[in-house]
Amino acid sequence: MGIAYAVAAIDNSAEEVAWVVGDQPIWKSDIEEAYQSMLYEKAPINGDPYCVIPEQLAIEKLYLHQADLDTIEVSEGMIMQQVEQTINNYVAQLGSQDKVEQMFNKPMASIRDFLREAISNRSRVQQVQASLVKGIKATPSDVRRYFDKLPEDSIPFVPRTVEVQILTAAPAVPREEIENVKARLRDYAERVNKGESEFSTLAILYSEDPVSAARGGELGFAGRAQYVPEFTAVAFNLNDPKKVSKIVETEYGYHIIQLIEKRGDRVNVRHILLRPRVAEKDLEEAVVRLDSLRKDIITNNIPFEEAVAALSHDKDTRNNRGVMVNTNSMSSNHSTSRFEMSDLPQEIAKVVNDMTPGDISDAFIMKDPKTNQDIVALVKLSNRIEGHRANLSDDFQLIKGMYEQAQQTEVLKKWLEKKIAETYTRIEDGWRDCEFTHKGWIKASK
Template identity: 55%
Template sequence: MKLTNKITIIALAAIAAGSFLALAQTPANNNIVDEIVWVVGDEAVFRSDIEEELQQLRAEGSALPPNPYCVIPEQLAVQKLYLHQAKMDTIEAPEGQLNNQVERRLDYMEAGLGSREKVEQYFHKSYAALRNQLREVMRTQYIIGQVQENLTKDVKATPSLVKKYFAAMPEDSIPYVPLQVETQIIMVYPQVPQSEIDAIKDRLRDISERVNNGESEFATQAIMYSEDGSAMQGGELGYHGRADWVPEFSNVAFQLSDPKKVSRIVETEYGYHIIQLIDKRGEQVNVRHILLRPHVSSADLEKARLNLDSLRNEIVKGKFTFDEAARYASHDKDTRNNRGVMMNQKTGSSRFEMQDLPPEVATVVEKMQPGDISQAFVMKDPKRNQDVVAVVRLTSRTPGHRANLAEDYNQIKEMYLAARKQEVIDEWVEQKIKNTYTRIEESWGNCDFRYKGWKK
C-alpha cells in the first residue's frame, strides 16, 4: 500500500474469508500514535496496520503468532513484494470476476444479517464503502495468487521425485488417512404429476401479472413465495456472468431489457422460475428470481423406490451391470455420464471420507462391503434440494491407515507439489529481498525473521 493508504489488507481479508462479524465488532483503535515501522521499496508498513491486524486476530479468537510484532510486519512486507512484482508483470485482476466475487460475498453478508441496512449498521459504513474495500481485498488476493502461480508453473511431480520425497519424510510427519470409500450411484427423480406442474405455473403467472400491473413488488413476492436461498434478499442474485448459471436460466436472464417487466416461466433442473432484470454491467447482469419446485407426494416417492428396487434386482441377477444401468436409467447427468461414479467435489477424486458423502448415502454405505448394491432408498439431492430415490454400489473401502505410496500416491503427490512450490516461492522471496530497498525501525528489528536479508 502507498504511504497515503492506511487500509490494512490482511485485516480486511477476514471479510473475504467470511469472518465479517469479528471485523464489525472490532473498530480501529484511534488512540494509536502512528509511525512508519518498515519501508519496502517505496511503500510503508505502519504501526497502525499491525495493531489493527492484532485486533482482528483477537476478535476472531485466533491464536496469535509467538511474536506478533515480528511475524505480522514481515507478512505485510512480503505482500508488498508480490504486488511490486505484479506491477512489473502487468498482472491485473479481471473486473468482471472481482465484481462477481464481491457481490457473492455481499449476498452472503445480507443472508447472515438479514438485510442490506443491517449490514451497513453492523460494519458502521455504507454499502458502497464496504463494496470498495472488498473489491480491493479480492483484487490483492487475486494478484498475489497469479504471481505465485507464475512462479510455480514449471513445478512438476514425477514418480521418482514423489518416491524420493516420501522416503525422506520423517515417520511422525506421514499423515494418517481416515477410512475412505468409492461408490457408484443411480439416482431417479420421481415422476411429478402434470397437475402439480400446472399449479406451479399458474402461481407464477399470477405473480407475474401482479408485478407487471404494478400491484406488487417482485422482491416482496420473492420473500413470500420463492423456494430459493435468495428469497430473503428479495430473490436478488447479484452480478453474474452468463456461465455462472445453467443455460436455460442464463439465456432468458441475459435477454431481459426492461427492469419493470417479468420474464416468461423458465424451467431448469432446479424447478420453475420467473426473472426480473435489476441492472446490466458489461458482461454481467444482476437479476431477481422466484423459484417454485414441484413437490412429490409420499405415494409417488414410494412408487419410484419400488421401481428402482426392481432395477436393482435385475442388476444383482446379472442381466446387466451397474455401469450400464447408471448410463441408461440414472437421472443425475453428472454421475450418469461417469458410469455412476460419485466424485468428491472437495478433492476432485472418487474417494470420499464418510463425512463428505451425502448423509443418506453414508448411512447406507457404512453397512456395506465392496461389491454390495444397496436397496433403493430416499435421499435429498444435494444439488436440487429435492427428494429423490437412489441405489448405491460400494466399489471400494480403504480402512484408515498411515499414508503409503501404493494406496495414497495422489495424496502424497499433492503434498510433494505443495512443498516444492513453497520452496520455489521462498527462494524467490529471499532473492527479491536482496534486490529491494528495505528499512526497519531499530526498535522493530530485533526479530528472528522467517526470511533473511531484511536488515541491510
C-alpha cells in the same frame, strides 16, 4: 493481508509508518485494518499479530513489485465479479447491505474500491507465485524418496474413505402439479405488477430457494456465466424494475424474476423459485422398479455399470459408469472418487455405512444434490479404505501433493529471501522486536 492496504493513505499525513519496503510505506492503519479483517474472518494468526501482519504485508509488496516488473495484469471483469460475490457473501452472512457498511465503517462504493484493490493484488501475487513454481514436476521416484524420508509423526492419518457408484431414477412430475406451480407464480407476478404486493415479501414467504429467500429473493450482482442459460436469457433482458418476468423453467424448478439493477455486464435480480413435487405413489413405484432391477443385476450377474449406462437418470454419473466424484475434496488439484463419510450426501452415507465392498443397496429415496428434488437411487459400494497412516500404495496422489507443496514452499522461500536481501527495507522502532518468518528484514534495514 493486502485487503488492508486498499484503505491506506486517505489522510496519512499524521499516520505512523511501521515499515518501509522499497519506496512503499506500511502504515500502522494498514496493520490494524488487516488485523480486524482477520479477526472477522477467523483467520489463524500464528504469533504476535503486530509481527506477523506487517511481515505479510511486506511480502505482498515484494510480490507486487515483481508483478509490475513482469507486467502481470488481471481481468477487470473477473475482479469485479469476485468483488460482487464477496459482497453478496457478506450480505448473506450479516443480513443486509447496511450491516455490511456498518462492519466496514464506510459506504458501499468505498467497500467496492477496497475489495477491488485487495482482490486484484491477491490475484497478481498468485500469478507471480505460479510462475515461480511452474517448473516443479514430481516423478514417482521423487515421491517415493520424499515419503521414505518423512518422519513417522509427519505421515498424515487418512480417515476412512469409500468409493461409490450410483444409479438414479427421477419419476416424472404430474402435469397437474406443474400447472399448479405455474398458477401460483402467475398470481405472485400479477400481485407485484399491480402494486398489491412487494416481490421481496413474496420471496421471503414462498420461495423455495432458502438462501436468497432470506434476502427477499435477491441474488446479488452476477455475470452471465453464473446462471444456467435459461435463467440468464431472461434475467439479462429485463429492463423495468417494476415489472416481473415471465415464468422461467430451469433444472431447479420454475422461477419468476425481478430486476433490481444493471451495472455493465452484471445484473442484480430477485427471484422466486417453486419446485413441483413428485407424487408419493410415483416415488413408491420407482422404489419397486429399482428393487426389481437390483434383483436382476444380482441374479443374472449383470454388471452394475451396464445398468447405469442404460437406465440411470443423472447424466453426469451415467457417463462415468455410475462413479460418484467428490468435488469437495481435491487431491493434488484433481477431483477424486474417494469420499469421507461426511462428504457424501446424508442419505447415501447412511446406506453405505453398513455395506461391504461389492454390495448393492436396496432402493431408497433421496434428495438430488443439484436440484433438491426427490429421486430414487441404488448405490454400489465399490471400495472401502479404512482409516490408516498414509502409504504409497493407497495414497500416492495425496503424498505426491505433499511433495509438490513442500518443493513449492522451498522455491518461494528462497526467492523471497533473495528478494528481501536485494530490497531496501526499514523497520521503525517498536516494530523490530520480532521473530520473523523470513531472514534478512533487519539486516536489510541497516
